[in-house]
Amino acid sequence: MSAPKIRLEAVSKSFDASVVVEKLSLDVRDGEFLAIVGPSGCGKTTVLNMLAGLEKPSSGAMTLNGRPIEGPGAERGVMFQDYALFPWRTVRGNVEFGLVYGPAGQALSPAQRAERVERTIEMVGLKGSQDKYPHQLSGGMRQRVALARLMASEPEILLMDEPLAALDAQTRVILQDELLRIWGQDRPASERRTVVFITHAIDEAVFLADRVAVLSSHPGRLKQIVDIDLPRPRGDETRRSGAFARLSQSIWELIREEAYRATMN
Amino acid sequence: MRRTALRLIVPVLLLAAWQLLASGSATAPRPSSVVEAAVALVRDGDLLAGLATSLGRVFAGFAVAALLAIPLGIAMGSMPAVERNLDPLVETFRPIAALAILPLVILWLGSGSGAAIAIVAYAAFFPILINTISGVKRIEPSLMRAALTMGLTPLTRMRVVLLPAALPSILVGMRIGLGIAWTAIIAAELAVGAKSGSSGGIGQMMFVFYAYSIDLNGMVVCMIAVGIVAFALDRALRWALAVTVPWSRI
Amino acid sequence: MSAVLSTDGKTANGFRRLDGAFVYLRTMALFVLAWYVGSLFVPSKLLLPSPLAVAVALRDTALNGELFGNALISLARLAASVVGAAAIAVPLGLLMGRSRLWNDLLELPVEMLRPIAGIAWIPLALYLFGIGHRLPLFIMFYTAFFPLLIGTAAGAATVDKRLIAAARTMGLSSPRIMWRVIVPAALPAILVSARLAVAASWTAVVAAELVGAPNGLGYAIEYYRSMLSTPTVMAFIVTIGLLGFLTDKGLRLLSRALTPWARTGAAR
Numbered sequence: 192m193s194a195p196k197i198r199l200e201a202v203s204k205s206f207d208a209s210v211v212v213e214k215l216s217l218d219v220r221d222g223e224f225l226a227i228v229g230p231s232g233c234g235k236t237t238v239l240n241m242l243a244g245l246e247k248p249s250s251g252a253m254t255l256n257g258r259p260i261e262g263p264g265a266e267r268g269v270m271f272q273d274y275a276l277f278p279w280r281t282v283r284g285n286v287e288f289g290l291v292y293g294p295a296g297q298a299l300s301p302a303q304r305a306e307r308v309e310r311t312i313e314m315v316g317l318k319g320s321q322d323k324y325p326h327q328l329s330g331g332m333r334q335r336v337a338l339a340r341l342m343a344s345e346p347e348i349l350l351m352d353e354p355l356a357a358l359d360a361q362t363r364v365i366l367q368d369e370l371l372r373i374w375g376q377d378r379p380a381s382e383r384r385t386v387v388f389i390t391h392a393i394d395e396a397v398f399l400a401d402r403v404a405v406l407s408s409h410p411g412r413l414k415q416i417v418d419i420d421l422p423r424p425r426g427d428e429t430r431r432s433g434a435f436a437r438l439s440q441s442i443w444e445l446i447r448e449e450a451y452r453a454t455m456n
Numbered sequence: 457m458r459r460t461a462l463r464l465i466v467p468v469l470l471l472a473a474w475q476l477l478a479s480g481s482a483t484a485p486r487p488s489s490v491v492e493a494a495v496a497l498v499r500d501g502d503l504l505a506g507l508a509t510s511l512g513r514v515f516a517g518f519a520v521a522a523l524l525a526i527p528l529g530i531a532m533g534s535m536p537a538v539e540r541n542l543d544p545l546v547e548t549f550r551p552i553a554a555l556a557i558l559p560l561v562i563l564w565l566g567s568g569s570g571a572a573i574a575i576v577a578y579a580a581f582f583p584i585l586i587n588t589i590s591g592v593k594r595i596e597p598s599l600m601r602a603a604l605t606m607g608l609t610p611l612t613r614m615r616v617v618l619l620p621a622a623l624p625s626i627l628v629g630m631r632i633g634l635g636i637a638w639t640a641i642i643a644a645e646l647a648v649g650a651k652s653g654s655s656g657g658i659g660q661m662m663f664v665f666y667a668y669s670i671d672l673n674g675m676v677v678c679m680i681a682v683g684i685v686a687f688a689l690d691r692a693l694r695w696a697l698a699v700t701v702p703w704s705r706i
Numbered sequence: 707m708s709a710v711l712s713t714d715g716k717t718a719n720g721f722r723r724l725d726g727a728f729v730y731l732r733t734m735a736l737f738v739l740a741w742y743v744g745s746l747f748v749p750s751k752l753l754l755p756s757p758l759a760v761a762v763a764l765r766d767t768a769l770n771g772e773l774f775g776n777a778l779i780s781l782a783r784l785a786a787s788v789v790g791a792a793a794i795a796v797p798l799g800l801l802m803g804r805s806r807l808w809n810d811l812l813e814l815p816v817e818m819l820r821p822i823a824g825i826a827w828i829p830l831a832l833y834l835f836g837i838g839h840r841l842p843l844f845i846m847f848y849t850a851f852f853p854l855l856i857g858t859a860a861g862a863a864t865v866d867k868r869l870i871a872a873a874r875t876m877g878l879s880s881p882r883i884m885w886r887v888i889v890p891a892a893l894p895a896i897l898v899s900a901r902l903a904v905a906a907s908w909t910a911v912v913a914a915e916l917v918g919a920p921n922g923l924g925y926a927i928e929y930y931r932s933m934l935s936t937p938t939v940m941a942f943i944v945t946i947g948l949l950g951f952l953t954d955k956g957l958r959l960l961s962r963a964l965t966p967w968a969r970t971g972a973a974r
Contacts, residue, residue, distance in 0.1 A: 245604065271598045273598055279623070544733040552950065556927060642826050
């Protein structure tokens, strides 16, 4: 087995007196789709922020390709829960942002850059809306803009913080399918990008991921890693399959107690 | 139609009452005589010259205020250490009205345009500063984080994220500041005209009409002109806000 | 830019407040020091007196009662004109905010008069009232009136429709709804506009007293300027700033006490 892409060793994070993440050890393999689930208060967003380099662990080690993670970097793209679209930039302006102002697009000519931006916008199905501002778009379309912005920079690793949480149920199902298509579930595993996907929805994690890391809350600890051996490409048949239901149910049993407690405080 | 009539009732009544009240006195201005005076003042160019002088001072002082307040506001809004250390000065000087420092300014800069520009700059400075600071501080943290994860350098972040994100608030500050500046220049010209000789501008013109030529019609024309300019400045900046920040729905 | 990266702040609240006072004193001490050093290099004591001279002037005017006398007169004028303006502007604003008829009647004259700054009325007021109490009272009343009217009307017009619907389904009469739903819902907006009105009025007091009153802080500033007593002028400027700051602080506290449910905000 090859060396892990990302390795977390006994990573802890506390704010003031409260411990949010405790001694988390986790490997993320190259090209895998890893989902992290857990009830609210399990520190999953904190884990993602630490991977992005936006927060520093209080103790423990984090490495990417064997080198320690010390801050944000363009090789790790982040998709935020509230999308963080720049309201003063159009769809195109948002998608090209990282290529124009960050290091990601510096090797490209303006024409190549423009071509990639248009291609990415088309890929997420936003053709025709290039000149709209975020406030003119629906929630689902904003989510697509954020996804296009993430993909346009072609980062090695995609970090996604509950990107589908703010959507209604139907839109959510549609975008789960799209996400897998864009990620490249039809292609061989060696050509896929590494994804770390945070969610509180168990069915979503099971549907999307190769492995699901289940966290417990207060403080966030790794409870178990569940392998999802559902065949790819996945689609509606996957959602209807018995294996899907069984996997979802077994993860739910793992965190039911805590999820219930989380609703009470 | 009925609505238009309704809207006109009170203004018409006010004008009629004014005409009636004033008809007893020989010197009191009346709506009809004010119109005549306005025509005369516009025709001989005095009114426009006075307005031009005052507006020139407002724009000069306003530019000085904006050039100082916007960079300072960005620094204070983005760096907590800078804000903590400078905030006492801002909070100490902000409640001091521009007019209160007029005597000092006259002492330092005389009673000409230099003093007028300084007063305007002081008056417009604080609204622009306060709104720039709050605009920078209220930027969605996730926007700055997004730029950080895309590997932008600090300078680029400031130029392409911080500045556009704070722009609506900065423009609101400029709108408020310009309104206050216009009031301050009238007051300054009036006070200088009243106490230490000539200052020029529309404010002094009003005082001259009161104290020397005793032309109350001319005075009322000046008041109306002051109102029209204030209204036009406000509309102009509202328009600028709508044009330069089409993404904002304010 | 450290706001972007969260840090583990461990400062306790009381400690932070003490720290704030320390920073305030340090900054102001540096400012006064810079002023003092600057005054050493300015040959004319008329142009830039040292902070010590201003402190002496402050003490002298405080001891002979001049400072408090004039401050009291200006503050009384402020209170009288703002209370008077509120007594008329708030009811009118409620009517304008809730009734289309009243809004149609008053909107045009208000929009015509509002851009004419209170200060621009000074020459006409001089003609009408002469120098005395009535001129500053009129100018300050006028200056306070429009922020209060506009703020109240906006506050009353934007009351959540569902709150009024809820009260109606519970069978409240219209006057009751006005008094029990609209007024409390609009109160935060009214209080914010009251703060704006007081600040604007306090700015106008200086101009009005400077030109057209025989007493008050504005008059005192102008009087000592003509006497070329710069330290005393500065002492009165400091007083004006301090009183402006304190009235605003007082109104903030009052707002918080009257509307504990409202979230603070609204930078101006």
